[in-house]
Amino acid sequence: MKELKNMQTISQVAKLTGISPRTLQYYDASGLLKPSGYTATGYRLYDTEALEKLQQILFFKELGFKLKEIQEFISQPDFDKIAAYKKQKELLLLKRNRINRLIQLLDRLEKGEQCMSFKEFDLSDYIQALENFKKSNSDLIIKYWGNVENFDRFVRKIKDDESEVAKLAIKYYGSIEKYTEAMTYNLEHFSEIMEKQFSGDTKKILRKSDDLYAKLTSDLSKDSSSDEIQQIVQEMDHFMHENAVDVSLDKPYWNVIINAYSSDYVKAITDSKYGAGASDYIVSAFKYYAENHSDGHS
Missing domain, CATH: 1.10.490 (Globin-like)
Structure with missing residues (x-):
């Protein structure tokens, strides 16, 4: 039996996390988060390990995962919490950037500017094409960018300045879709294009x-x-x-x-x-x- 010392009661956990006792009881009943022990009178208690698990659950919830999906993730025998933290951080940064762009768009709309729909500023397909290109063309990246880190900085800069890049893309290609299509084609034929141009x-x-x-x-x-x-x-x-x-x-x-x-x-x-x-x-x-x-x- 686990030591009851240094464990927190369900009400203490609720106060710490903002999660209601009823929700914690539901997590227990569904098997998502079991308490670490019980008091002599039957009240649930949670240790540090349980709180870390709860933290993981809350991160996944923030990212929009369903409880059933979360349970599948964290119950896997090879579940790596550090790797999960890294992925959650990456996804939350993307979410933050998207929210920041939405706020910028609302600022412009609030000033009475006529703006294109937010979808037209979304370069995610092009960015994904760049990531795919990196995975299978490391030799070309080293040849033309110097090293993979330079290419990563290039992609990160595009992400940071996505709305400005999107404006230029729309100006010269008519739409994000046409720009992405053209850039994806260029990436797929990158080697031959570079050889033709650089001869x-x-x-x-x-x-x-x-x-x-x-x-x-x-x-x-x-x-x-x-x-x-x-x-x-x-x-x-x-x-x-x-x-x-x-x-x-x-x-x-x-x-x-x-x-x-x-x-x-x-x-x-x-x-x-x-x-x-x-x-x-x-x-x-x-x-x-x-x-x-x-x-x-x-």
């Missing part, structure tokens, strides 16, 4: 461009207006002039580039490739260069 002279140009951006962002602690950094930007300016087709690289063109690197979507890609804060650093360096060169080129 011959194009490959050399892109490699040189990557080298220049890597050089520019190699130390983000440096002053972006310093002579050293501005010389790199000037080198990039010359490089763009040499390889641009029918493009005038004046101040308006620099503003186009700056605006692009200021967008959340491009930020996600740039920061995942060159490090957190790289996009803001590039914007700062480009702004200084554009403002201090009358024609954006010297």
Whole structure:
């Protein structure tokens, strides 16, 4: 028989958790959560292990699982409570992000803005396609993103800025569905697309461009207006002039580039490739260069 010392009565557990004694009695009757022992007068008592189990149950309930499903989960012989905590945390974060987006949408509606339905801002299918791509294409991810961690940061950034990415997707593709369809196709044919795009002279140009951006962002602690950094930007300016087709690289063109690197979507890609804060650093360096060169080129 278990020690009654340090156990809590049903009323104490109810006060601690906000669960009514009647609900705890139902959990007992259904076999979901049995008490750890009883007082001499027959009152239910719960030890630390039982309270941990109750905590698991409440997390599952918060996520919308039915009691029957919860009982199946926690009664499995190989049930891993730590793994369950991790999964519950992941699901609750997704739920929180969804609620935050709903609140943002309500804020806009409250101000009288005409907004698309929330479903149109849902990139979950595209995000799932990215996760599926990661599982089966680790070699390509390492080749084009540097490592899996960079790809994970890229996906996480898309999740964090989902509404902004969705706006761009709708602007250029007409709908989230069409965007997801196009992006999924690109992921399914990623290798062949990259090989076609990155061949011959194009490959050399892109490699040189990557080298220049890597050089520019190699130390983000440096002053972006310093002579050293501005010389790199000037080198990039010359490089763009040499390889641009029918493009005038004046101040308006620099503003186009700056605006692009200021967008959340491009930020996600740039920061995942060159490090957190790289996009803001590039914007700062480009702004200084554009403002201090009358024609954006010297």
